[in-house]
Amino acid sequence: MGPAHIKTGYDVVIVGAGAAGLSTALGLLDAAGSGAKPSVLVISKLQPLRSHTGSAEGGIAASLGNEEQDDWRWHYYDTVKGGDWLVDQDAAKLLARQARSTVIGLEHAGVAFSRREDGRISQRRFGGHTADFGGRPVKRAAYAADRIGHRILSSLWQQCLKRGVTFADEWYVTDLVLSATGTSVEGLVALDENTGTVHTIRARALALCTGGAGRLFHTTSNSWDLTGDGMALALDAGLALEDAELIQFHPTGLGHTGILLSEAARGEGGVLRNADGDPFMHRYAPRHGDLAARDVISRSIAAEVDQGRGVTDPGDPDGPRDCVWLDLRGISAQVMHARLPQVDETIRRYAGLNPGHDLVPVKPTAHYMMGGIPIDTDGHVLSWQGGQAQVVDGLYAAGECSCVGVHGANRLGGNSLLDACLFGRRAGSDAYRFVTMPAAGGGSHNHELLDQRAGRRRQDVTDLLARAGKKVEDPGEDGDRRDSTVPAPEDGNPYRLAEQLGRLMDRTLAVRCEAEGISSALNRLDHELDPAADRLHPHDPSPVWNQELTAVFETRSLLRLARAALQASLERKESRGSFKRLDYPHRDDDNYLRHSLVNRTGHIGWSPVHIEDFPPGSRRY
């Protein structure tokens, strides 16, 4: 699994090794069946098992009907309604219809699902999953204790080992190279973190499966690696991102950590309280109180904070009063132990609090990007020019970094793993078709472009390392003495800049936004953060395992993405699903029942929503 055997070209290169990337690889190889297998490389900045898919807890949605009667049409409807009608219904229909075979396929791949007495897969209730088109709640989320993501990730990785998939672990892709016309794929340029060397990899087909960008925000449930690399690569290649402003916030992230405290904590009797100790949710959602929809609770918390009734995160005593209390003191120790062991452990370990005695600070935490690289239902990346979509030959995307349109303005619980596994397989399957076509594409077969870009990137890396200081000689027997030519740790430090950006994005876009704040944030990008990004550099010149090099690239990605999200937020002058504009508090179907498209320069275009079966209605639960 080391880099020694990485070749300079493959039929298919997949970037990212989470549920989407591994599903794409398996979809490709399954499509090949017993025939000749295309060569495939999965390239990832993490060893596959470290991917963030492993943190998914709740379940994967499918109308298996194991627990009670269910129907894929109900799942379809719930997905459309949950997304506040900004859902492409052709894609949502596919998602709901093929959910069953996806989940069964995962079971056959070895996933250790929880089981019913009759030996079938267990399913549980999730917010927004209903029977009869919005009627009673239905058990639709297939689960595996509270560790579904880890078990799916393990099994997909195991299946890839079985099929002998080649992995390039801990390689960071720096450049996506399309043909000069932008209509087909040439390959990519990547930094091998193990050596610090820059490589080109030619590809006839290329799939971006890099996950989300929760690290745009300081408070996020996402891992440190969710820096939106694939989306930034697409922007750099001249492509637009779809619905970049639509970001889901989970209401109960633990104080300063952002780690999720499951909805089950409120299901078992937990109550949200403001600084005065008052339970406030009944004022915002009289029918559902503390069990209202995720976006409703997040907005209610934000409203309390905005009205000065927030509390300080004890982990950041000098910070803003932007938390509220989660009161779990009414839950008995037995119930806590039996049904909320993970919640209990997280609070004790990461806040040092005893939920039986102490109020727990919580705040909404950035959780999921509904938008991303625009794709069709076969995973083809779409390039939008003058209002027309055109497929980029050989370029695919899947999972959270992509936007097939199934999540609309608010993702339904259990649909993210499903999206990644299902549309990943579809992308892989189509990529097989593409690379086996008699006149298969694969760019101009003229590697000049690729070599050019690699040359530029090598120069970039050399320049960055040169700015780490002149200390290239042997550090000497006494250790690594700090040399006067080495820059101070705070100068050009990518970790610091990423944190500053996260705090700015928390203030500006988390849960709610308005024009003035967005404009001021854009202004700060222009005059402070973007110029600071140009000054980033590592502080050690040794190229081998120089994590700071990667951090510089990641921070650059985040800044490009922040601009795109801010611009798209500015232009969507309505409130819909997870997206709340304080200055435009209502949904506006006349003007904004459409997807935004934002490119690297901040230019905004719009594309229509595919409405097939369900005309826009109200989103009330």
Place this chain on the structure above:
Amino acid sequence: MNGKQQADNQSIRRVTIRIHRAKPMPDHAGAPSGRHRSNPFATDHGPAGPGRRQRLKRWTQDYLLDARPEDTLLDLLLTIKREQDPGLAFRYSCGHGMCGSDGAAVNGKPALLCEATVADCQAYTQAAPFRPTGTGSERRPSPGHLDQPGPFHDPAQLSQDHLLVELGPLPGFPVLRDLIVDTTLMFDAIDQIHPWLQPGPADGALDAEGAATNPKGGPGSLEVRQTKDQLAAYEQLSDCIDCGLCEAACPIWSGGEAFIGPAALVAAARFIHDSRDDRAIQRLEDLGGEDGLSACQSIRACSRPCPRGIDVGETIWDLIERSHHPQQPSHL
């Protein structure tokens, strides 16, 4: 945790993080050298020497910072990156014990950086005498360019409000840089046991719409059925996050002996105990080699650090017992 914790939350203490660092020496040619090895198994991976072509410069470095009891060591290392030394290298990702990437030796014991808190380390120093992790040659005084290099080798010298935490790379793994180690040997060993479900011939396939039936599942059902008891036989084993803590704790494996290692054995046990897998007997036989089950000396040091609570030692002991009676896998 006890009733005092609300008060403890306010108590910031000074902490010295002492890190056993390592960095590749520049090549004579000045160009970065690859990790290419003709034979990945030809390496002596014991802690005495990394055995890599790339030579490492090793030293210890102290970082002084303020911390709260509930801060994790990962929190502190990230603070160091932001404020003192962005060049310090260590893997991390999810930050809450699920991804398995941030194993390290914490005061000599394998642990996840994102799970070990300052309070945990404090309990450790109060409970046991300080135990250095490095070899004698690595225990040089710290370099002296830091603001407060302290002679903290003896815990008795630590004041009440000053804590020393010593961090090193996971024992037994070749060091690449600072706390980053090469996990290739572990993952190659896991690959060797064919860690994928190998169902029996009766477990049929299905078409794109999931329309086929599955003989084992009965009419109208598609999944291979499994009772709660059958799931319980391997469920916890499937929680393994491949963090390598058990490998580091195992004196046989981390001592560089020819041993497939506890992580691969847990992976094998996961399938041996899965009622859907048809190859339990063959899998047990495959573990019969000299570097397989027989290399385990049942020291059971592997059980203690497991962040998922797997009793690794018991799991391996169970495999050893079964290998004496291979005709009776648990679920048959």
